[in-house]
Amino acid sequence: xxxxPKLRPTLWDFLTALCVAALAVIVAVFQWRGGQTQGLTAVVxxxxxxxxxxxxxxxxxxxxxxxxxxTLTVEYDQDGAQxxxxxxxxxxxxxxxxxxxxxxxxxxxxxxxILHLEGGAADPNAIDAVxx
Amino acid sequence: xxxxxAYVLGISLLLAGCGGPVDPxxxxxxxxxxxxxxxxxxxxxxxxxxAAAYAAEDIIRDLEDCLSRTIxxxxxxxxxxxxxxxxxxxxxxxxxxxxxxxxxxxxxGAFDITVAPVASAWGxxxxxxxxxxxxxxxxxxxLVDYSAVYDRDGPSADSPAVSLGPGQSIDLGAIVKGYxxxxxxxxxxxxxxxxxxxNLGGNVLVWGSRPDGTPWRVGIQDPARPDDKNALAGVLExxxxxxxxxxxxxxxxxENGKRYHHIINPATGYPADSGLASVTVAAPAGxxxxxxxxxxxxxxxxxxxxxxxxxxxxxxxxxDGGSPFELVLVTEDSRVIVTGxxxxxxxxxxxxxYTCETVSYETAS
Amino acid sequence: MKLTTKQLTLxxxxxxxxxxxxxxxxxxxxxxxxxxxxxxxxxxxxxxLFALYALGAEQALLILLSRCLLGALFAGNINALFFSLLxxxxxxxxxxxxSRRQVLSVYGVSVGGAAAHNCGQIAAAMLxxxxxxxxxxxxxLLAVSLLTGGLTGLAAACLFQGLSHTDLxxx
Numbered sequence: 001x002x003x004x005p006k007l008r009p010t011l012w013d014f015l016t017a018l019c020v021a022a023l024a025v026i027v028a029v030f031q032w033r034g035g036q037t038q039g040l041t042a043v044v045x046x047x048x049x050x051x052x053x054x055x056x057x058x059x060x061x062x063x064x065x066x067x068x069x070x071t072l073t074v075e076y077d078q079d080g081a082q083x084x085x086x087x088x089x090x091x092x093x094x095x096x097x098x099x100x101x102x103x104x105x106x107x108x109x110x111x112x113x114i115l116h117l118e119g120g121a122a123d124p125n126a127i128d129a130v131x132x
Numbered sequence: 133x134x135x136x137x138a139y140v141l142g143i144s145l146l147l148a149g150c151g152g153p154v155d156p157x158x159x160x161x162x163x164x165x166x167x168x169x170x171x172x173x174x175x176x177x178x179x180x181x182x183a184a185a186y187a188a189e190d191i192i193r194d195l196e197d198c199l200s201r202t203i204x205x206x207x208x209x210x211x212x213x214x215x216x217x218x219x220x221x222x223x224x225x226x227x228x229x230x231x232x233x234x235x236x237x238x239x240x241g242a243f244d245i246t247v248a249p250v251a252s253a254w255g256x257x258x259x260x261x262x263x264x265x266x267x268x269x270x271x272x273x274x275l276v277d278y279s280a281v282y283d284r285d286g287p288s289a290d291s292p293a294v295s296l297g298p299g300q301s302i303d304l305g306a307i308v309k310g311y312x313x314x315x316x317x318x319x320x321x322x323x324x325x326x327x328x329x330x331n332l333g334g335n336v337l338v339w340g341s342r343p344d345g346t347p348w349r350v351g352i353q354d355p356a357r358p359d360d361k362n363a364l365a366g367v368l369e370x371x372x373x374x375x376x377x378x379x380x381x382x383x384x385x386x387e388n389g390k391r392y393h394h395i396i397n398p399a400t401g402y403p404a405d406s407g408l409a410s411v412t413v414a415a416p417a418g419x420x421x422x423x424x425x426x427x428x429x430x431x432x433x434x435x436x437x438x439x440x441x442x443x444x445x446x447x448x449x450x451x452d453g454g455s456p457f458e459l460v461l462v463t464e465d466s467r468v469i470v471t472g473x474x475x476x477x478x479x480x481x482x483x484x485x486y487t488c489e490t491v492s493y494e495t496a497s
Numbered sequence: 498m499k500l501t502t503k504q505l506t507l508x509x510x511x512x513x514x515x516x517x518x519x520x521x522x523x524x525x526x527x528x529x530x531x532x533x534x535x536x537x538x539x540x541x542x543x544x545x546l547f548a549l550y551a552l553g554a555e556q557a558l559l560i561l562l563s564r565c566l567l568g569a570l571f572a573g574n575i576n577a578l579f580f581s582l583l584x585x586x587x588x589x590x591x592x593x594x595x596s597r598r599q600v601l602s603v604y605g606v607s608v609g610g611a612a613a614h615n616c617g618q619i620a621a622a623m624l625x626x627x628x629x630x631x632x633x634x635x636x637x638l639l640a641v642s643l644l645t646g647g648l649t650g651l652a653a654a655c656l657f658q659g660l661s662h663t664d665l666x667x668x
């Protein structure tokens with residue numbers, strides 16, 4: 001045998017686990033900090049290019065997007081967004097459920113589709129309606 | 133596993149200390165309605181917001197059913213097909229015909245629902261665009277006469293019959309959404325809706341204020357960049373108001389390098405060429421809603437046809453009594469003209485490249 | 498690299514087992530809880546871990562590559578290949594480093610490998626999408642990797658214990 005492995009956990013094992021946990025917390029702090037639930041804007045991109053931008057404050061209803069070979073139906077409301085239906089193979093995007101905070105995303109890898117919530121404290125200068 | 137994820141997420145978010153503030157206006161309903169050839173967005177607030185939003189949708193659907201030119205069984209279609217014979221129609225159409233006649237007289241024919249045959253000749257009703265010949269236009273222009281529309285039994289009659297002149301047809305596209313907005317105000321009152329933001333495809337009705345107590349911010353599309361929905365000429369801050377914009381950029385076709393848009397000047401039969409790129413009319417929705425909503429819609433078209441000078445004269449003429457309304461004109465030479473009542477409620481978009489001037493009633497007279 | 502018949506047979510056997518484990522974990526898709534496409538529990542890391550100790554890094558790598566390639570072939574999904582390859586290689590690298598010097602037990606090595614596996618998956622998702630959006634899920638995945646790493650560590654420990662009387666471990 002090359003190197004008989006140790007089979008009982010040592011202090012170092014706990015330290016390793018602690019390191020992983022610490023990494024998780026650090027990333028969490030950076031990624032999840034300041035998640036907002038108000039004044040959200042959903043940014044939809046397909047293949048790296050932004051295809052739609054929906055301000056959730058006054059949004060409602062369903063929109064359909066073409067992402068590669070697949071068609072995704074997204075439902076928007078004031079509180080968030082979710083992929084209602086998709087004909088992609090994994091349907092991870094549908095399983096994600098509703099996202100409601102800035103920083104969250106729904107990803108459809110086969111369609112290279114990302115729905116990302118941007119946001120933050122309702123922009124006092126946000127436009128409520130456009131004439132024309 | 134799902135629960136675990138939720139738990140981990142929940143704990144982390146708690147630790148991060150970012151539970152958002154609670155929305156005091158949580159009770160709200162937003163619905164999108166595709167009707168009258170456009171996408172409409174109805175957002176109502178308050179306890180009875182869902183019922184109010186759906187009642188508003190019903191109003192829109194009912195009006196479309198009786199006033200659409202493309203639905204064969206509608207009052208308007210039956211009237212257009214009657215060849216000058218009297219047709220019994222509903223109260224909505226009778227109201228609009230009376231209002232349209234009044235608005236046409238007031239605008240000296242710059243607004244005229246009987247321009248429909250001409251607009252059809254240009255293909256704007258069927259999307260089969262073409263430039264009609266002058267003879268064809270001359271023939272059709274003879275049919276354009278709002279005074280030939282006749283409500284034979286008068287406004288209070290029991291048998292509501294109306295007729296057009298022979299060969300005439302009407303299109304209410306330029307007032308029906310404004311009228312719908314006016315009717316929706318009745319719904320908002322009935323359901324005690326404290327605030328609402330209703331966008332009927334460019335006919336905007338803002339009710340109350342925004343949830344944060346500030347006025348609604350209504351953008352005016354930059355007519356030079358119609359494809360960029362974020363490109364604004366400026367922003368109006370409004371409460372309890374109707375606002376409508378008409379502009380040649382909204383619908384047009386090009387032939388031999390020349391652009392022809394959908395707002396036909398009833399006097400010439402050609403798309404209005406008045407030097408204006410868009411006209412925005414705003415008026416209060418708090419009183420006389422039915423009239424003010426319809427008026428805003430009709431005026432935006434009429435004043436676009438009139439051009440800058442006549443439009444401003446028209447505004448001045450209406451300053452004593454009557455229904456007050458205010459204007460934002462965007463000219464083709466990149467000026468934005470704001471009438472007095474809107475001066476401190478309009479903000480020019482810095483990126484638009486327009487210059488802004490304010491017109492007041494006192495200095496002009 | 499020259500393999501004895503015994504080594505070759507072992508490698509083939511382990512590859513088959515890794516594929517079976519990959520299939521097994523598809524029955525309990527982690528992506529239902531953490532919907533980052535392509536993310537998996539990493540049960541096949543048990544095999545990598547075992548191979549690393551029993552056969553050495555070279556053959557472990559060979560098994561890993563065969564497993565990923567065959568797995569993608571079976572699934573008919575080139576995206577899956579990229580995900581499993583990047584995840585697997587990251588896990589492998591981490592475990593090679595962590596298993597040196599005999600400081601850590603199989604548990605520590607396994608947890609480190611699982612964490613690296615998940616980092617690799619997220620990296621693959623980020624590369625594929627050209628967006629940092631998947632990073633959002635990394636904390637959850639790392640937390641989960643503590644669990645799955647411990648679990649695969651336990652499985653590996655049992656395996657070593659059970660096989661300690663055989664000559665399998667004698668290379």
